[in-house]
Amino acid sequence: MKLVLYDYYRSSASYRVRIGLNLKGVPYERVAVNLLEGEQKDETYRARNPQGFVPMLEVDGQRFTQSLAILAWLDAAFPDPPFFPEAPADWGHVRALALTIAADIHPLNNLRVLKRLAEMGIDQAGRDDWYRHWIREGFDALEALAAPRAGAFLVGDTPTLADVCLVPQMYNARRFDVALDAWPTLVRADASATALEAFAAAHPDRVAPPPPSG
Numbered sequence: 001m002k003l004v005l006y007d008y009y010r011s012s013a014s015y016r017v018r019i020g021l022n023l024k025g026v027p028y029e030r031v032a033v034n035l036l037e038g039e040q041k042d043e044t045y046r047a048r049n050p051q052g053f054v055p056m057l058e059v060d061g062q063r064f065t066q067s068l069a070i071l072a073w074l075d076a077a078f079p080d081p082p083f084f085p086e087a088p089a090d091w092g093h094v095r096a097l098a099l100t101i102a103a104d105i106h107p108l109n110n111l112r113v114l115k116r117l118a119e120m121g122i123d124q125a126g127r128d129d130w131y132r133h134w135i136r137e138g139f140d141a142l143e144a145l146a147a148p149r150a151g152a153f154l155v156g157d158t159p160t161l162a163d164v165c166l167v168p169q170m171y172n173a174r175r176f177d178v179a180l181d182a183w184p185t186l187v188r189a190d191a192s193a194t195a196l197e198a199f200a201a202a203h204p205d206r207v208a209p210p211p212p213s214g
Contacts, residue, residue, distance in 0.1 A: 003028035004058040006045070008035045009204045012106050013067035014055040015168035018202035020071045023159065024078040028057075032209065035111055068102055071161060083161040094155050097146055097162035101169050105138035109172065128176060135173050136182075142166075143183040150185045152192040163193045171204065 005021065005028050007014030021028050033039045033054050040052045049056045049065050057064045057073075064070045075083045084091045107113070109131050117127050151157040154166060170190040173180060180187050193199045200206070 002058075002060055004031060005029070006031045006033050006049075006056040006058070007054045008033050008040075009207045009209065011035065011054050012110070012168040012172060013053075013102075015171070015202055015204065016067045016102075016164050017055045017057065017070050017074075018207065019164045019167065019199050020074050020083070022198035022201050023081060023083075023164070024074055026074070026078055030207070068098065068161075071164065075161075081158075083164065085155065085158075085160065090149075090155060093149060094160045094162045097142065097154055098165045100138065100142050100145065101162075101165040104141075105134055105169060108134045131172075131176050132178050135169070135176070135178050138169075139173070139178075139180075139183045139186060143185050146189070147185045150189060152188065154185070154189045159193055159196065159199075163189055163199075166190060167193050167199055 003021070003026060005014070005017060007017065007030065009032065033045060035054065039045060040054060046052050048058075048063055051065060053065065055065075055067055055070060057070045059073075064073055071083060084094050114127055114131070117130060122130070146154045146162070149155055153159050154162040166186060167190055170180070170186065194203075
């Protein structure tokens with residue numbers, strides 16, 4: 001089975017999939033798609049993925065899009081270790097936490113939204129304020145949802161899909177200088193996760209393009 005991941009090193013959704021692949025121990029080939037240079041809009045790429053988004057995972061020629069769909073496929077194809085607890089109630093809780101990040105926080109702050117805000121005349125300071133607002137609001141809710149059932153990770157003492165989604169969002173928060181003291185559960189889970197090589201190896205700094213020579 002040959003897996004090819006099309007991604008951008010700072011894409012939160014791509015970062016999630018890199019973590020998931022690493023947790024499963026599945027080897028893959030990586031093809032970088034530079035979002036800043038608009039490579040996702042190239043006709044060749046859009047022929048593969050009409051949305052023009054990353055990530056996209058090709059598996060023996062079959063293409064999967066949308067990070068959570070890719071991770072769901074990955075969990076079904078490679079069930080060990082699982083992304084979800086066995087108990088249905090815990091399964092639902094993990095899914096809710098993951099969606100709080102992937103559906104409620106991240107879409108408001110992705111690159112195409114920030115570009116649209118710039119097109120509307122909102123300056124960098126205003127765009128940064130927008131970004132921080134939605135992280136803070138989302139993290140307030142996520143902390144309250146996660147804290148009662150958290151352990152070392154967001155749910156208990158084993159990483160789940162919730163942590164796979166959390167770590168890239170924490171990276172984004174730090175990039176935009178969001179103070180994290182108000183969310184101790186999230187900070188603890190992030191620290192537990194990033195101490196694992198599967199998470200650390202997926203970090204944008206580990207997959208970033210090399211600096212230009214000269």
